Structures are given as structure tokens and as C-alpha cells.
Amino acid sequence: MNEPGRLGAVDRADFEHTLHAALSAPDIREALQQPTAQVTAEQLRARALTAADTITAEAATEYAALLRLRTAAAPARAGRPWRPAPATAGNGLLAALAVLTPVLSTAAAAVFLLLGYGLQLAGAQQPLAIALIRAGWVAGAVVVLAAAAAGTALVITAARHRATARHPQPDTASLAQAHAAWRQALLERGLLPFLRRQLHQPPTPAP
Template sequence: MAVPHHLRPEDRADFEETLRLALVRTGQRDLKEQALADADVIIAASGTEYAAYVALRRDASRTPDAQSTALAALAVLTPIVSATSAAFLLLAGYVLQLADVSASLADSLVTAGWVLGVVAVLSTLLAVAALVRTAVRDRRGPASPAEVEQARLEWKRALLERGLVPYLSGSGDNSGRQAAS
């Protein structure tokens, strides 16, 4: 899972809320602007949780695109249309052969029927393979809002404990050393 290199704009409010909590916890109220400027550095400490949260949020909002919808329709319709056409052409061709009417037309209809039968079988196999691949890939389904909220809370906890509090405590120590010098 790739760790984001920067805070996404939609997560800025959560970062600022967690920063306010950390400022109260550490007593470093004067470092707010510095912490906001260093948001990308601070968020790196909670990068794994943030990446999981962003991925779940993206997964929850995932909708099928027009191309995949069109392909799904094609995968369903091709076997049906080709099998129906094959059955009709084979029936018509064999009836014409039995009736001894125009042998070339009857042979052409039978040949076209068998070709469409092969197309029906192959397209059915492709559709089943695509269905299995999709089922394996999306076995879990989209993330639920509760899962997204849980990931958000885990990120905010990691941001507070591993990012903001150590950052603010370290900055407080540095400002104390600078004042003593």
C-alpha cells in the first residue's frame, strides 16, 4: 500500500482538529502555525493508517464506470444473441436440406449456424472467466461507512500519538533550549 506524501485537502479539517487536541495535551499552543506548515512531515508518522483510510474512502465511493458497464452488457448479450441466432440458422438450414431446396443456401445457413454456435460458446467462456475474475478481485465488496469511520479514527489516533504529540514535544524542547542559549 503506497503511503501518501501529503495531506489531502478533504482531510485538512481532521488534521486541524487533531492538532488542537494535541496542542491542549502538550500545552504548546503557540506552535499551531508551525505545525500546520509542517503537516506533510507530521503526517508521515501516521502514513500507514492514513493510506489505509484514503484507500477505504476511495473504495467506498467507487462506482462502476461507463466502460465496465458497457462491457458487462456485451458479455451478457453476446452469448444470448449468438446462441439464439445459431439455433435459428441451424434449424432453417437443416429444414431446407430436408426439403431439398437450394442446397447452397441450406449449406450456408448451417455453416453460419455452427460459426455462431462457436461464438456463443467462446463468449460464454469469456463472460464466465470475467465474472470469476471480478468476484475474486472484489470479493469483499465496497467498504462500509463504518469501516471508513473506523479507519479515520485509527488514523487520527496515530496522528495524535505518533505524529503531533512527539512533534510538538520536540518543538517545545527545542524552543526551550533556544531560549536558554
């Protein structure tokens, strides 16, 4: 990670864009257009680029926060990478089975028990009636087991969501907000005060 106050290669272009915005500020542009102006816009720009490290030090707090978010959001550079659980076909199949198994088992249990007890009451095909009743109770046991498994899965999923909420990962919006805060601090506390001071500094004569 880069030191706060020293720009990385990625942020050098942002520094130059912010410098362009500072040179376009109304008071600086008006001062440069005065006949008594001691420096030009190009001279101011060259001085700011030379003093880039000093200027960016004024926004070191915001730059450090931006670098921390970038590090946390980059799994390849983070000390303990975070990876969201991929939605695989296996997970989708298990979820479908967890929903369908209790429903189908309940329907099967109801059908088997109704047919079995119906045949038993009618006094016809007693072996078949007994087999249907047994199948119905087996299907009922499957319903109980499936419901227990689904409840366990819900508890585990809720625990994982709570753990993720306690350790939220930076998203694109957070990075964009930190980036905008750094550029604003760079403009207001670094570049504009520096350029205003340099407006009254005549160019150094060539040796």
C-alpha cells in the same frame, strides 16, 4: 503523522470541545459553585489548555489508532495508495457485451440451423440451406467462446474481490468510531482526572 499525545491542528478544536464537556460534568460544576471553591471555571480551562500535551498522553493509544486510520484512508498521504476501480463507460460496455453475446449467438444459431436443416429436408434451395447450416454452427462456436470468456471474467473478478477482502480499507464508520473512542478516552482518562486534581490546587499568586 503527528506523534501520539501531541495534537494536530485538526484535533485541537476537538480537545477544546471535550474540555467544555468535562467542565460541564456534574461533580466539577458542583465543586466550582461551592463558596469554598479555590479556582474558577476559566482558571481550570486555562490550566487544561496549558497541559494539553500531558492530558492527551493519557489517551495516546486511541489517538494513535485514529491517526493510523486517517493515514490509511488518505490516498495522498498513504505509502501505497488505494483507489477503487472507477466504473467507466468502457467497463459497462464490456459487461453488456459479455451478457448479450451468448444470448444473441444462441438465438442466431438456433434460427440458422432450423432454417438450414428445414430447407435441406424440404429439398429446396440447397446452397442457401448449406449456408444457413454453416452460419448456425459458426454462431454456436461463438456461444462457446463467449461462455468461456464470461467464465474467465467471473473467476478474475472473484479473485479481485477476495484480495480486497483480505486488505479492507477503512471507511467512514471506522473513522467515526475511532474518533469517538479517542474523545471518550480523552474525557475519562485525561480531562476529568486532571480537572478534579486541579480543583484542590489554589491559583498561583501573581509575582
